Amino acid sequence: MSVCPKNLWFAVIGLTVMRFGSDDCNGQVNDAAPAGVVAVDQTTAAPVVxxxxxxxGYVPEHTTEAAVLAHAMGADYxxxxxxxxxDGxxxxxxxxxxxxxxxxAKVFPDRVRPDGRWYVMDLMLAELQQLTLTERRSEGRPWKQAGTRFPLEQGRFRIATLEEHLRLIDGLNKSLGRTAGVYVEVKDPARHRDAGLDSSVEILKVLKSA
Structure with a gap:
């Protein structure tokens, strides 16, 4: 009995986009696949990082510095x-x-909600860019440094837009001659819709223009 492994498709459209689930069991490009798509057998391909x-694990998450370091360390995505x-x-x-x-809490003390939290969707981009980022300080994470390596008073890490991240990674790809792709996750679209924002539409606009 033979088992047909799923294939992993990579489509290069300026930046690399992942597609899963080719039906081709011969490690070949499916006839129905768009131009430029290559099928890779997951059973023989090298691990994707x-x-x-x-x-x-080294610098505050989701900063441009974290993206640069990940690229330098050889991440595939x-x-x-x-x-x-x-403002969307x-x-x-x-x-x-x-x-x-x-x-x-220090920069915008009056923007806290009754639940004691400050929400991204309550601040304009220009306001978000006034904030300084640090390592995650959540309780119950003993393996984290809890902000001690990059405390707020010593860092200048900033919030960046998706467009800025895409341009940065594309520039690094061109400068260094290797292709690192992007792996975009839309966070809680339902909560955005409740606030009158359509995160999926806005993210697709950015990806299409990249």
């Missing part, structure tokens, strides 16, 4: 979690809230 939130600002700009952050990774 995805930098989770960039090189987040660099992940971007994406949420929207109040796609920014690269893991959470809908800012408490655990920034100095938002």
């Amino acid at each position: 995805i930098a989770h939130r960039g090189a987040s 660099i992940e971007q979690d994406v949420v929207l600002s109040k 700009v796609a920014v690269v952050l893991h959470d809908l809230t800012l408490n655990d990774v920034s100095d938002v």
Whole structure:
């Protein structure tokens, strides 16, 4: 009995985009595949390295510095979690809230919600860019440095837009002669819709223009 392995498709459209689930069991490009798509048998291909939130074990997550370091370390893909600002700009952050990774409580003390949290979608992009990022300070993460390596008072890490990340990675690809792809995750689209924002549409606009 033979088993047909799934193939992993890579489509290069300026930046690299992943597609899963080819039905071709011979390791060949499926006739129905778009031009430029190559089928790779997952049973024989080398492991794909995805930098989770960039090189987040070394510098604050989702910063441009984390993306640069991940690229330098040879990651095949660099992940971007994406949420929207109040004015609908796609920014690269893991959470809908800012408490655990920034100095938002100090910069905008009056923007806190009744639940004690500060939300990305409550701040305009220009306001988000005034914040300083640090390592995640969540409790219950003993393997983390809890912000001690890059405390707020010593860092100048900033929130960047998805467009800035894509341009940066594309530039690094051209400068260094190797292709690192992007691995974009849309965070909590339902919560965005409740706030009158369509994160999926805005993210697709950025990807199409890259």
